[in-house]
Amino acid sequence: MSLIDSISLPRSVRLPRVDGLVQWIVPLAIIAIWQIACVTGFVPTRVLPAPSDVALAGWKLLLSGELVRNIWVSFWRASIGFLIGGSIGFAFGLANGLSQLSAKLTDTTLQMVRNVPHLALIPLVILWFGIDESAKLFLVALGVFFPIYLNTLHGIRTVDPQLIEMGRIYGMTDGELFRRVIFPGALPSIFVGIRFALGIMWLTLIVAETIAASSGLGYMAMQAREFMLIDVVVLSILIYALLGKLADSASRVLERATLSWHPAFQKR
Amino acid sequence: MxxxxxxxxxxxxxxxxxxxxxxxxxxxxxxxxxxxxxxxxxxxxxxxxxxxxxxxxxxxxxxxxxxxxxxxxxxxxxxxxxxxxxxxxxxxxxxxxxxxxxxxxxQPEDIRVMFQEPRLLPWARVLANVEVGLGRDRASKDAHARAEQALTEVGLADKRDQWPSVLSGGQKQRVALGRALVSRPxxxxxxxxxxxxxxxxxxxxxxxxxxxxxxxxxxxxxxxxxxxxxxxxxxxxxxxxxxxxxxxxxxxxxxxxxxxxxxxxxxxxxxxxxxxxxxxxx
The missing domain is CATH 3.40.50.300 (P-loop containing nucleotide triphosphate hydrolases)
Structure with missing residues (x-):
């Protein structure tokens, strides 16, 4: 499945075949206008370099290997942080959704912590971890934790109690009930959490890398600013946009594969 | 009779x-x-x-x-x-x-209930929904065959691989009946x-x-x-x-x-x- 195919539009908007390209009209038009504005001198290149210059800068960095290295470092940080924070959030969501006792014990505390913006912890995190890898991972994990926790909890709490009763009547054990009724019922909500979390993941990483890092895309942008390499700064921002889009598309592919029963994901 | x-x-x-x-x-x-x-x-x-x-x-x-x-x-x-x-x-x-x-x-399988709502699992295909009705016999080898037989009894054998969401209200209720019947209550x-x-x-x-x-x-x-x-x-x-x-x-x-x-x-x-x-x- 190509990147373009994986984007689901409401069925009414769906035209055969070509419609996958429709969504790229606006971004391409913006780039075209931007290029024209720069070439004609309408926008000074000190303010905004032309897309062709940005592409050239990207090509140079690609050849030197710096681009791939920095993207890889950022990607690695994002995924590991996401995995750590996501699994902990998922585990708490499960525990608090399934057990009243666990919910009573931890939910209030988690709700209090949730209301502290996690980026406000950056000074503290730098004091704790320095500008080490663990600082970035910690921040990403913390940011990702809450959307996954909240949506897993919500998903489990809102599974149709009539279905749970049905499962019990038909003699499902607790394990079967979870596997066949509760988890699939909570899955759509968990995916909402994952998509929120992916957004927060990039946001946190950019901020963390911009403030305190010695590698990664955010660092590359900050270095470029020091040397007034505005084309590299713009390039970094564009790469973030592309990576964010890629993460979102990946989650949609996964969503479609696992939620094929859901009327909203059924192909006609 | x-x-x-x-x-x-x-x-x-x-x-x-x-x-x-x-x-x-x-x-x-x-x-x-x-x-x-x-x-x-x-x-x-x-x-x-x-x-x-x-x-x-x-x-x-x-x-x-x-x-x-x-x-x-x-x-x-x-x-x-x-x-x-x-x-x-x-x-x-x-x-x-x-x-x-x-x-x-x-046995629990001897007594079955059917409700006003079909209570089908939306994420399981019709046949799998009927198999739920087998209770502890779900894992048995003939589970598929028995579920198919129950589906035939309620006249929905051709819908076995459908999702419940595409069925009409009456069809869903028939699947629920098949699920209730499959264990021969x-x-x-x-x-x-x-x-x-x-x-x-x-x-x-x-x-x-x-x-x-x-x-x-x-x-x-x-x-x-x-x-x-x-x-x-x-x-x-x-x-x-x-x-x-x-x-x-x-x-x-x-x-x-x-x-x-x-x-x-x-x-x-x-x-x-x-x-x-x-x-x-x-």
Missing amino acids: QTALRTSLPETELASRANFAPHARIVREERQEERLAQASGLPLSIRGLRKSFGSNEVLRGIDLHIPAGQFVAIVGKSGCGKSTLLRLIAGLDKIDAGSISFGQDV RVLAFDEPLGALDALTRISMQRLLERVWRDQGFTAILVTHDVSEAVALADRVLVIEEGRIAHDVVVNAARPRERGSAELAGLEGSILSHLLSADDRT
């Missing part, structure tokens, strides 16, 4: 086998085969049954005997306790006082199973219910607010008022029954007047 379908096996032999069932798997499997060959209803005895929710006494002493294989309809105004009675029979709620006995030990409790269907679908579902009941000979207990449905399907109609059985009406009409016949209409009228006169008194 119906008496011929009821078991010719002595009840005592069935009972003694069932008593050992939880201990030995072999006995269980043997009994399974026997059940497939010789599905039969269980009799039901209820004595002094009471149930309250908080200070609200819903059932105030129900005494009732239902012979094996009988089709009983329970009617009454909403809140009269008919659904509560059904839930107690099906073992979904705890009994406050009194007893319900089936004359022998029963000996008591089947219906809680307004056709309440949410349109008039035509209702009638075809009523025919289907009657047919599978006659084929399989289970004891059927149908809670409904529709008196004409009750007299069309049941051997016996119980009218429940204020937590007690107020009337016990036998429906002798021959099967298959002709809907709208004078005999059924007369019965329907007299049951309705019972219900309405109770209304006038309050």
Whole structure:
């Protein structure tokens, strides 16, 4: 499945075949206008370099290997942080959704912590971890934790109690009930959490890398600013946009594969 | 016809086998085969049954005997306790006082309930939904075959690989019926199973219910607010008022029954007047 195919539009908007390209009209038009504005001198290149210059800068960095290295470092940080924070959030969501006792014990505390913006912890995190890898991972994990926790909890709490009763009547054990009724019922909500979390993941990483890092895309942008390499700064921002889009598309592919029963994901 | 379908096996032999069932798997499997060959209803005895929710006494002493294989309809105004009675029979709620006995030990698979809502798992295909009804036999080798057979009985064999969301309301309810039937239950409790269907679908579902009941000979207990449905399907109609059985009406009409016949209409009228006169008194 190509990147373009994986984007689901409401069925009414769906035209055969070509419609996958429709969504790229606006971004391409913006780039075209931007290029024209720069070439004609309408926008000074000190303010905004032309897309062709940005592409050239990207090509140079690609050849030197710096681009791939920095993207890889950022990607690695994002995924590991996401995995750590996501699994902990998922585990708490499960525990608090399934057990009243666990919910009573931890939910209030988690709700209090949730209301502290996690980026406000950056000074503290730098004091704790320095500008080490663990600082970035910690921040990403913390940011990702809450959307996954909240949506897993919500998903489990809102599974149709009539279905749970049905499962019990038909003699499902607790394990079967979870596997066949509760988890699939909570899955759509968990995916909402994952998509929120992916957004927060990039946001946190950019901020963390911009403030305190010695590698990664955010660092590359900050270095470029020091040397007034505005084309590299713009390039970094564009790469973030592309990576964010890629993460979102990946989650949609996964969503479609696992939620094929859901009327909203059924192909006609 | 119906008496011929009821078991010719002595009840005592069935009972003694069932008593050992939880201990030995072999006995269980043997009994399974026997059940497939010789599905039969269980009799039901209820004595002094009471149930309250908080200070609200819903059932105030129900005494009732239902012979094996009988089709009983329970009617009454909403809140009269008919659904509560059904839930107690099906073992979904705890009994406050009194007893319900089936004359022998029963397996969970022997008693099935069908609700007004189909309660299908939206993320499981039709066949998998029916397999849920096998209870502890879900993992057995013939699970697929048995589920397919049940689907054929309810006339949906061609929908086996569909998602429930693409089915119509009547089809979903038929899948739910297949799921209830797949374990060859000996008591089947219906809680307004056709309440949410349109008039035509209702009638075809009523025919289907009657047919599978006659084929399989289970004891059927149908809670409904529709008196004409009750007299069309049941051997016996119980009218429940204020937590007690107020009337016990036998429906002798021959099967298959002709809907709208004078005999059924007369019965329907007299049951309705019972219900309405109770209304006038309050």
